[in-house]
Each structure stands twice: as C-alpha cells, then as structure tokens.
Amino acid sequence: MNNKNNETEYELLGRANLPKKKNINFFTGILIVIGSSMGAGIFFKSKAVLESNSYSLVFAIISWVIASLAIVMMGVSLLEISTKNKGNLSIVGWNHRFNKWMTYQMSKNFSLYINAALTYFFMPLYAIMSFQDGARIFGFYNFNTKADWAIWTTIILIFNTYFILSSGLSSKWATIQNNVTLIFKFIAIISTIIIGFSIFAFQSKSGNGLDIHWLPKQIDTTNRPSSFLGIAPFGGLFISWAGIFFAYDGFYVSTGIEEELKDKKKTPYVLLMGLSVVTIIHLIIAIAMSINGKGDFKEYAQFLSQRKLGWIYGLTNFSISIGVIGIINGFSLWIPKFIEELIRMKDIPFYKKLANKTNESLPKVGVKYALILIQPTTLLFCIIGSTLYFPYDDPSGYHDLYGSGMSNLYNFADLMSNWISLLAFGFIALAFYGAIFESKKNPKHFPKWFKYVNWFVTIFLLAVVLINFIAPFVDIWLIIYEKNRLTYDVYIQTLRGRILSLIVLTGFILVITLPQFIAKIKGLKRKKTFIENNQC
Template identity: 20%
Template sequence: MKNKRQHYGFITALTMIVGIVVGSGIFFKADDVLKYTGGSIKLGILVFCIGAFSIIFGSLTLTELSMRTQGSGGAVGYYEEFISPKIACGFGWFQVFAYYPTLIAVISWVAGLYTCLLFNLPSTLEMEIFIGLIYMVGIYGLNILSLRLGGYFQNLSTFIKLIPLLGIALIGMFWGSPHPVLPENVELLSKSDVSLGWLAALAPIAFSYDGWIITTSISNEVKNPKKNMTLALIFGPLIVLGVYLLYFIGLNNILGTEYIMSMGNSAVNTVGELLLGNQGSKMMLIFVIISVLGVVNGVTLGSIRMPKALADKKMIPYGEKIAKVHPKFELSLGSCFTSLGVSMIWLVIHYITQKSGIIRTSDVSEVAIVFGYVLYMMLYIKVLKMKKDKMITSYFKGIICPIFGLLGSLIILVGGIVSNPIYGTIFLLFCGIIFMTGCLYYDRSSLS
C-alpha cells in the first residue's frame, strides 16, 4: 500500500543533497580557501578532496544505517535506534537549536549580501541582514504553504545553479586571456608560504560541503527510501566533488589566485563581466542568488520537520502541540514556527558576531558544522561494531568507509580549531552544552 506521506522521489533526494551542498559555500568560500592555503591551487584542491573524503565515506557509511531503519527524524532516528534514545535526544536538540538555524541564518545573509551587490544597495551588514530576513521568512512560507512547491523549487534551483558553475569550469579549461587587473582601491594579497596553516582551510571547506546529512530528515517521505536514499547518498557527494573541483580550477584559470584573494566575495562578478560583457556581472549575481536561495530552501525542508520528529519521540517540551499535523498543509505548524523562531534568533547572533568581528573570517555555522562531524563519529563507530558482529558483510562499507569517515571528521575538527582557536573552541563548547541539555532533558522526561 502506498504511503501518502511519501511525497518525494529519487530526483528530489539527489537534488536536495546537491542543492544544499552546492550553491552558497563554493561562491563565497573559495577566496577563503585560497587565503588559508597562501594562494596555492594544489593545496586548495587537496582540501577540497579532504572535504569530499568526509561526506563521500560518511554518506556511504550511513547508507548501512538508512537501509536498516524506517524511523523518522533522519539522523536522529539513527542515533535512537543504533546508539541510544538519550544520545538521539541530545543530537536532535543540537540540530534544532544550533545546526539547522545557524545554516539558515548565515546562508540567508549571504543571499542578502549578493542582492545588495545586484541592485547596488548599500552593502552594510544591517541591509544584508534585513534582506536575508525577508528571504528567510519567504522560504519558510513557501515550504509551509505547499510541500510540492518546496520540492519543485529545490529541483529547479539545483539545475539553475549548475549553469554558472559548469560554465565557468568549462570556459576556464580553455581560457587563454590574461588575468584581470586589480582595481586601484583594492589591496593586493600576494601568495605566501603558510606551512601547516593550510589546515585552517578545512573550516570553510566543511561549510562548502555541508548539508548532505539533512536529506536523511525526509527519508520517510521519499518513495522506496531503501533504494532511493542509498543511491542519493552515494551519487550526490560524487557529483558535488566533481563540480567543485572543475569550478575551482576554472575560476583560478580565468581570474588568477591573487585577484580572487584580493577581491573576495565579489570576484565572481568579474567573471560575469569577462564572459558576458557589462550585464554579465548582474546575470552572474542572479544565478548566484538563486543558487544560494536553493540552499536555504533545502536546509529549511529539513529544519521544519525536526521539532516534530523530536516531539513524536517526546524529546522536546510542548511535544503534544508541536506533534500535531495540520490537515491542510500536512505539516506541523508548531514545528515550522519553532524552526523559524530559532533561525531568526541565530540571525541576530550572526549579526552580532560579524559586527564585532570576534570570529574573524569564520561564522557561527562553521562551528556548528564542525561539532556535527564530531557527533557523526558515533555512527561511524557503530557501523564498525556492526561489521564486527557480522551484521554487515561488506568489508568496504563495514571497515573502509567508516574508518575514512572517522579520519575525515577528525581532520575537519582540527581545521575548525586551527581556523579560530579561541572563539571557535568557545562555540564548540556552546554546541556541546546544547547537546548535553538535550541528553539531560531526555533523562528528566523519561523519569516523569
């Protein structure tokens, strides 16, 4: 009998992974990667491959869990079934109150940033945050009013965002013109020897690659999830790696590393001008904004379901109200508004951290992403134990994949700390407090 809640097919699951991962980080983190690597393209390629290491082997590892459960909540369901309900509650709290909302807040701000560039609006942090808030509320409204519209927009934005990425990649391969001249009012950032400082590039790389695990939150709404989710988790990261490498190399061939480092987030505008003339930069910015909004939409698709997933398991306060599904919208409005409220709070926190500059070139979402990789290590270790207990027969998926997933997570943790030793560590501890609060809430609720 067909499950009425299975709204999405393989294409939506695949485009959700590609659409969330590709779209924001690659546009405004490429310059950060080059700065941390001292302008070395080879080191840049290396860190992109290391980042892919984590998601490719991490996702392949999690397919062993996704095939063995029909539980709701995505990764939360994995922790509940394979680790413990207490840890699942802690992880769920981390996702609801730190992971999802920091991503939504930062990426919405990025959409606001590029919108200011497109319409020549004052590029003040306040204006960027305000426009980001409008985008955030609009995307939430779209997904609340129509499940199908949210899915359609995800598919459409994914294909649209690949146009400039693949276009720059292909043109860059055959680009023979000299690199553009840096404007006089822009300070030149030259190549340098960074020694082991390149490890700090793993923090923006983690951001650029993150989002793949969010797809697991709609596992029980995907048709034939054992087949479609497994295929999506395998092919999605491979597509992302290929697109990233081609774009990164193409961008550097066209502009040059020093130009990209010096111009920062606006370097992509120059590509548009070089390729398409005076209106090219605006066309490029339109593509970028659609790409970024596709990421916001994909993260929102997962985020609005998480409070309800916890409420169904009695892992969050006011669970009875949050668990109620609206008959018309087929979603929990309490879950949606909880997600929106927390995201708005983090947008304010993001504004404060950017205004004060306390975390330098990083942002609050990078820290949450790094902490997430620490928690994923529990699942990787569980898969190793399942192989030992002969529940998994494949040596590749039971040994190789989880070991490489663990290694990738450790490298990203080191990179996150190196990029911002003081405040990065403080925010990691803050994420840990949220996680522990969730664990303590489970102990308290289970006793009552």
C-alpha cells in the same frame, strides 16, 4: 495507528475522496540532494581553501580531492546507515540508532538549537551578499542609510517565513522551487567555470603575469600575526578541509527526504548519485576559481568590467544568490518534519501539548515550532553581528560598499557557518563510529567493506574536527605572545577576533551539552530520593 487517525480526520473534514499526497520519484530525489548539497560553500570558501594552503594551487587541489573522496565514501557508508534508520531525523536519527543516550541528546541539541536555527541566519546573508555583488555592477550598492543591516534583517525574516511555510507544508511546491533554484545554480556553475578558464587562457596568451603559485607562496610576515595554520605541519590542509565541509553542508539534511520518495528503498542510491554529481562539479569549480591565483569570484569583476562585460559578472552573482536559496528551500522541506518526529518521540520541549496534533502529511505543528524557534534567533544574531562584531579586514574598502553594519554581519556569518559545519561533521563521525561497533555485534547485517570504509571516514573526520578545535586555543596563545612584535591595531583586532571565535565555540558546546548534564543530575537526584523514601 497514525494512518488510521489521518483517514478518520479526512472523513470528518469531508476530504476522504481527495487524492493522496504525491511522492517524488528517483530522479527528482537526486535533484533535491544536489540542490541541498551544493551552493554556498563552493562559491564562498574556495578563496579560504586557497589561503589555508598558502596560495599553493597544487595543495589546494589536493585538499579538494582528498576531502571530496572522503565525502563520497561517507555517501557509500550512508547506503547502509540510512537503510537501518528510518525517518526524518538525519544525523540525530543515526546517533539515536548507533550511539548512547548522551551522544544522541547532544546531536539533537546541536541539530535543533544551533544548526536549524542559525542556518536561517547565515545562509540568507550569503544569498544577499551575492545579490549585492551582482547589483553593484548595475549601480546599486546599498540602501545608503545608517542602519542598512536592519532593512536586510527585515527582508531575511520575511524570506525565512515564506520558505518555512511554502516548502514545509508542500513537498510539491518545495520540488518546484528546488528545480527553479537548481537551474540558476547550474547557470552560476557554468558561468564560473567558463569565466575562470577563459581568463586563464586570455592572460596566458597575452603574456600577462598570472598570480599562480604551484607551491606555497612566501608571504611577508612583518606585521602579520602567526597562527596554528602557519606553524603546524600540514595545518593548512586540516583548516581548509573544514571549509570544504561547508561546501557539502546540506547533504545530511537531504537524507530526510526518505518519506517523500515513492520507493523509499532507493534513498541510499539517491544520496550516492547526488553526492557524486556534486563532488565532480565542486572539483571543476574549485580549479576554475583557483587557477588564476585568487580563488574568489569577486576578482573577475575588474577583468570583465574593463571589457564591457560586467553584466556577465552581475548576472552570474544573481544566479549564485538564487542558487544559495536552494539550500534554504531543501532545509525548509526537512525542518518541520524533523521537529514533528522529535515531538512524536517525546524528546522536545512542549511535546505533551503537541503530540496529538502532529501530521506527517501536513506538518503544521512543525512549521509553527520552526518559526517560533528560528525567527527570534535570526533577529538576535543579526543585531549582535551588525552592532558588536567587526567588519572584514579589507584595505580596498570593497566591503564598505555593502552598507552600514553589513560587512560586520557577513564576517559574523562566516564565523557561524565554519563552526556549525565542523560540528555537524563531528556528529556524523560519531554516528559512523557507533555504526562500526554495531557492525561488529551484528556482522551479518553489514557488508564486509563497511567496517573499513567507516574506519577511514571516522578517523579522517575526527582528526579534522579535533585539529580545528585546537587551533583557536593555539591562536590566542600566539597572538598574546606576539603582542610586542605587531602594531597595536593589528594586535587588538586579531585578539578580539580570536577571542570571539572561541566564545562562539564555547557557547555552542554549552548549548549542546549543558541540558543533558542538568537532566542527568536531576535524574540522579530523583533516583536518590526514591531510594531514600523506599528505605524509610
């Protein structure tokens, strides 16, 4: 019916003879999956993974290997799940297909109001941070104003508008931009790997001491707050896995490219091939960045600058920045289509006014809806982060060079991205859990291996999510208990950070669940009123 309407519209507009929209091929689809799945996480979370494993290189590598294998197994499961759920809804569609109404609604609220809206807050900030890291090598540190954050916020809003319009309205333009950002992403990857292993080889050959710890490093805890990470057996592994998930945080969005492929039956294989390539690259980069004992690309700046090679560090960071933009590009291709599909399902505010205006080929309504939802949210969180949150705990003063309010914003972006990534994989686990029971009801429609692979993935993901949800509650109890052991400044800043982390998590949970409970209560009241009126 929708195709007929589109044909009639084209005839009325005198465009019936124009060529139809071109879809993307198998190889291009793989490139989009790679471009959407690989970016910020691997460059910004390697240090956190190493720290979570007490700077043990062995444990950090084990963390990456286990998490990467789990992700690939998820990709294998998606071979079946995505073929049984058509459309652009991704996580939401999987929960709609395999779970009950409440789970589906919660996943929809998360994907629309939290994931979609806030990705355009923290992802541009990661791109800007890498740009600033590179620019400082060439003498640019900041705008040197009392409100640098306001200037960067304006740039972010312009940046978001451009990508939502360009990629949202043209898959061809999105593909071109993806290919460009992918080139820079691979430049960043190759540079990082070469630099990491080169520094390791140089330091080893010259006899300079490398700060490598094969086993957990003994850390001075005199004025250091205790945490769940430190007291729980293998707690570091579970905390680090949450960071690794962020490295893959765009792959479930790329499942929405089905409608863009020429051969839609190949969507699962596009996902699997793309994820496998990303996994191999992630493992190599993680080793290259961790083998020098730091896990952070910023640590290479001094080494390269001393040898008059600082420009390599600068250009690599510029490439990382452009590479991160690839994730936003992939997201912008999906978001308008995702919104329009929810409109057609009558499952989004104002759908009655918009249902007849949607267009799968040119999602103008989805683009407008996305801009209205995303831009005010981005502005609000930039204001909150820069003015109310606190900066990185950085005695070196490096983060002060980012400009007024920017260290606060980057710290706030880290907090947002961690929880959003964790919640996203939590809903993926729920979708897989529902698919297991679907396979029991209809075993003929699923291969024999599906149930076993899905059980492993589901248990692994839910365990990681559950332990990371417990951690902030335990951390608050620990910091209160240790009040008299710590200095006042350390105690106050740590307590503040842990409370804010818990507030953010609580806020997310309320946004996810509250609308559905209210709708449920209203539905029960209407049902009760209807029964009472009929009895009369």
